[in-house]
Amino acid sequence: MIRALALGAIAVAVFLGVASVAGRPLMPYLHARSMPAAKVDWALSHFPDTNLIAIGPSYIHMGFDPVAFDEAMAAKGRTVHSFNMGIDGLSLPEMQALVEDLFEKKPCCIRYVIVSPCFECLHVGQIPDSARSVAFFDGRRGVDFLRYVWLYDQLPDQSVGRTDYLRNVASAVVRHHTSLGVAANRFGFAQFQGQTSPDLTADTYWARRPRGFEPVDHEMTGADARRYENGLDAFAKTRADALQRLDAGRDDAAAGLVSERMFDVFLRLVASLRSKGAAVLVVMPPNERQWQYHAAFIARLRRCCASDIALADFGDALRWRDLFVPASIRYDDEHMNVKGAAIWSRALADRVAGWISDLH
Amino acid sequence: MIFTDAKFFLFFPLTFAVYWWLGDNRSRKQWLLLCSILFYAAWDWRFLGVVLAVILNTYFVTRLVGEWAPERWRGRILAAGIAISLGALGFFKYYNFFADSLARVTPVSLGMREIVLPIGISFYTFHSISYMVDAYQRKIAPAREFVDVALYILFFPQLVAGPIVRATDLLPQMRESRSIASVHFKYQLTLFLIGYFKKAVISDNLSPAIDRFFAHPASFGAGDAATAIVFYSVQIYCDFSGYTDMAIAIAGMLGYQLKPNFAHPYLAPNLNEFWRRWHMSLTSWFRDYVYFPLSLTGVMRGRWPLVLLLTFLVTGLWHGASWTFVFWGGLHGLGLIVHRLWQRGRESRYSIAGNVLTFAFVCFAWVFFRAPDFAAAAAVLGRFAAPGLPTIVAWPPAALMLTAMIAVHAAAYRLDLSSALARTDDFVFAAGYGAAAALVLPFVNVAVKPFIYFQF
Numbered sequence: 175m176i177r178a179l180a181l182g183a184i185a186v187a188v189f190l191g192v193a194s195v196a197g198r199p200l201m202p203y204l205h206a207r208s209m210p211a212a213k214v215d216w217a218l219s220h221f222p223d224t225n226l227i228a229i230g231p232s233y234i235h236m237g238f239d240p241v242a243f244d245e246a247m248a249a250k251g252r253t254v255h256s257f258n259m260g261i262d263g264l265s266l267p268e269m270q271a272l273v274e275d276l277f278e279k280k281p282c283c284i285r286y287v288i289v290s291p292c293f294e295c296l297h298v299g300q301i302p303d304s305a306r307s308v309a310f311f312d313g314r315r316g317v318d319f320l321r322y323v324w325l326y327d328q329l330p331d332q333s334v335g336r337t338d339y340l341r342n343v344a345s346a347v348v349r350h351h352t353s354l355g356v357a358a359n360r361f362g363f364a365q366f367q368g369q370t371s372p373d374l375t376a377d378t379y380w381a382r383r384p385r386g387f388e389p390v391d392h393e394m395t396g397a398d399a400r401r402y403e404n405g406l407d408a409f410a411k412t413r414a415d416a417l418q419r420l421d422a423g424r425d426d427a428a429a430g431l432v433s434e435r436m437f438d439v440f441l442r443l444v445a446s447l448r449s450k451g452a453a454v455l456v457v458m459p460p461n462e463r464q465w466q467y468h469a470a471f472i473a474r475l476r477r478c479c480a481s482d483i484a485l486a487d488f489g490d491a492l493r494w495r496d497l498f499v500p501a502s503i504r505y506d507d508e509h510m511n512v513k514g515a516a517i518w519s520r521a522l523a524d525r526v527a528g529w530i531s532d533l534h
Numbered sequence: 535m536i537f538t539d540a541k542f543f544l545f546f547p548l549t550f551a552v553y554w555w556l557g558d559n560r561s562r563k564q565w566l567l568l569c570s571i572l573f574y575a576a577w578d579w580r581f582l583g584v585v586l587a588v589i590l591n592t593y594f595v596t597r598l599v600g601e602w603a604p605e606r607w608r609g610r611i612l613a614a615g616i617a618i619s620l621g622a623l624g625f626f627k628y629y630n631f632f633a634d635s636l637a638r639v640t641p642v643s644l645g646m647r648e649i650v651l652p653i654g655i656s657f658y659t660f661h662s663i664s665y666m667v668d669a670y671q672r673k674i675a676p677a678r679e680f681v682d683v684a685l686y687i688l689f690f691p692q693l694v695a696g697p698i699v700r701a702t703d704l705l706p707q708m709r710e711s712r713s714i715a716s717v718h719f720k721y722q723l724t725l726f727l728i729g730y731f732k733k734a735v736i737s738d739n740l741s742p743a744i745d746r747f748f749a750h751p752a753s754f755g756a757g758d759a760a761t762a763i764v765f766y767s768v769q770i771y772c773d774f775s776g777y778t779d780m781a782i783a784i785a786g787m788l789g790y791q792l793k794p795n796f797a798h799p800y801l802a803p804n805l806n807e808f809w810r811r812w813h814m815s816l817t818s819w820f821r822d823y824v825y826f827p828l829s830l831t832g833v834m835r836g837r838w839p840l841v842l843l844l845t846f847l848v849t850g851l852w853h854g855a856s857w858t859f860v861f862w863g864g865l866h867g868l869g870l871i872v873h874r875l876w877q878r879g880r881e882s883r884y885s886i887a888g889n890v891l892t893f894a895f896v897c898f899a900w901v902f903f904r905a906p907d908f909a910a911a912a913a914v915l916g917r918f919a920a921p922g923l924p925t926i927v928a929w930p931p932a933a934l935m936l937t938a939m940i941a942v943h944a945a946a947y948r949l950d951l952s953s954a955l956a957r958t959d960d961f962v963f964a965a966g967y968g969a970a971a972a973l974v975l976p977f978v979n980v981a982v983k984p985f986i987y988f989q990f
Binding site for chain 2: 177182186190193
């Protein structure tokens with residue numbers, strides 16, 4: 175019995191040792207850079223004159239057209255060189271890490287940052303088996319991310335609980351530093367299988383997206399489009415009413431979707447950008463999906479820092495109806511397609527030009 | 535729960551620990567039976583009733599034909615028992631197939647039903663039938679302990695995908711006491727890891743490219759068709775033989791010896807030899823319980839080609855309720871007939887040309903095994919008319935991998951693994967095993983896929 179236990183202990187010890195050391199070269203994901211890191215490197219190497227970035231999740235990635243934006247800005251007498259730093263599902267902690275990486279590599283010259291914070295985005299904690307997750311989650315970021323998740327009173331995806339995030343992040347952290355987590359993930363320890371192929375970072379990928387913008391041709395049609403268009407007025411009124419209640423402090427439950435501590439994370443991001451010499455404009459997208467998070471954030475921003483942090487709320491469908499309809503300019507109720515992106519980017523340029531004038 | 539699943543790595547250590555902790559054979563069998571019931575219930579508890587019905591049928595029929603019944607009744611009792619076990623298989627697996635086929639050629643419409651196929655039914659009904667026949671033929675004394683019969687049918691290592699174990703092999707082992715000292719753990723653990731590697735690394739990693747091709751064959755050319763078919767031949771071998779390796783290893787760790795089910799089939803120089811090496815437990819089952827009895831019946835006596843063809847048509851049908859499986863079986867039957875006629879008077883020996891030809895034929899037949907219908911099979915084979923280099927995988931890394939697999943496969947043919955491991959120092963083995971497991975795991979496909987033969 176003792177001999178058997180000793181043999182078992184030797185096998186386990188060698189397993190852990192080999193997995194920690196030899197496993198890393200065998201693990202393909204660790205050789206593949208994550209999308210955020212790849213995008214920063216691409217921007218800096220191919221567009222070194224960038225002085226304005228738009229950063230946010232997929233609705234920025236698919237909605238901010240740097241070419242249309244820069245042309246519109248030039249027509250207003252403002253020369254900018256913009257780059258789309260939108261990344262699908264970009265959470266606030268990832269956004270912080272991305273800007274830290276960006277400013278570390280390019281200490282100067284990014285003067286304007288358009289930020290669209292996504293409080294409903296926690297995707298990096300749901301895909302432990304991906305280059306993006308493994309690259310992002312070192313020990314410090316793993317702890318910070320979990321602390322961020324624990325700030326939520328109500329998590330955005332009800333099917334993913336805190337223990338799921340804990341498990342996924344732990345798996346990704348261990349895999350970041352060793353390959354022991356590979357064993358855990360292989361035995362189905364992490365709940366979400368997620369991506370099993372490295373993120374696309376080849377030059378052929380960027381040829382279609384030279385300034386980071388993801389041009390999508392698909393447009394809403396048929397019954398979906400009609401349903402969307404017919405429901406727009408009701409959405410606009412509902413959102414406006416909700417914002418009124420939130421501004422008046424009459425809806426604690428809705429306000430709790432973006433708690434004060436969650437909002438502090440955003441304020442730290444703004445402070446961080448400003449410390450690098452960048453001016454920050456907060457943009458809310460022309461979205462219907464997850465609008466409750468946007469409304470809660472807007473109300474908190476207005477209450478806290480309306481005079482200090484500029485806000486462009488394109489989610490107001492009463493005012494920005496042209497960004498919502500017709501449905502043919504939209505990929506879905508959350509994202510623009512390439513036609514809609516051009517329209518929104520020009521509208522954004524109009525707002526940004528005025529904002530820059532105010533700054534100076 | 536399958537052998538590569540996280541749950542199994544909790545289930546088996548517990549099963550193993552309690553099993554060997556129990557002091558007497560009777561308690562151990564009861565414990566194994568309980569674990570086997572839980573193992574099956576983890577798949578689908580609803581069909582425990584079907585398994586119980588088959589077990590009860592088997593137990594009473596074998597007792598009757600083996601001990602209790604008068605001689606003149608034995609044949610009828612056996613026939614009834616086989617009919618009950620086959621009836622369960624026939625209903626759950628073939629009702630819709632026959633109803634649909636009948637409706638296509640006759641005005642008779644039986645109506646389709648929503649029938650869920652109980653996992654492992656093809657295997658445990660064959661266990662049941664072989665035991666009943668062997669008891670009838672007095673090849674084995676019927677087990678008096680109900681636990682023995684239940685455990686023989688439900689023994690979890692071979693319950694859901696074989697190998698098809700004969701009662702003459704397993705029941706005598708159940709009557710013996712065994713000690714943990716008799717278990718060759720080094721061999722069993724190595725066999726398990728080899729099986730795990732075949733299934734979770736080779737088979738599961740080939741699956742995406744194969745699925746991509748077979749889903750839309752029109753999008754690919756001849757190079758991809760050849761690649762996908764060869765890959766499928768590797769996938770099904772590694773999937774099934776990998777499972778069998780793990781099943782044999784798990785049974786071995788519990789002190790039960792199961793016979794090998796594969797003997798390097800793709801190194802066979804002819805089709806006859808292929809079927810002596812592929813799924814050997816099934817081939818021998820059909821030989822003993824279908825081919826030989828049919829050969830001895832009056833109308834079939836002397837008509838071996840017809841008997842052989844019928845046997846393989848039924849073999850194909852056993853694999854799945856679809857005419858493509860029947861056709862696959864028929865192809866092999868015809869191939870065997872041609873081989874035997876050609877082989878007459880010739881000495882049988884290995885040749886590379888024969889090996890390549892046999893492998894090519896087997897690959898061609900696998901198309902019908904893999905394709906969901908004849909139209910899909912035709913679409914796959916039609917791609918050979920569209921020239922094009924392989925695109926579904928990166929070459930030459932894939933070629934290098936395939937060459938390495940062939941080399942290892944051929945080298946392993948002559949290796950006596952059990953003896954080699956017996957000579958290995960225990961501590962060296964422990965360290966080597968830990969290292970090997972750590973090097974295998976990074977390559978395991980994350981998405982756990984069921985074994986291919988579970989669908990049969």
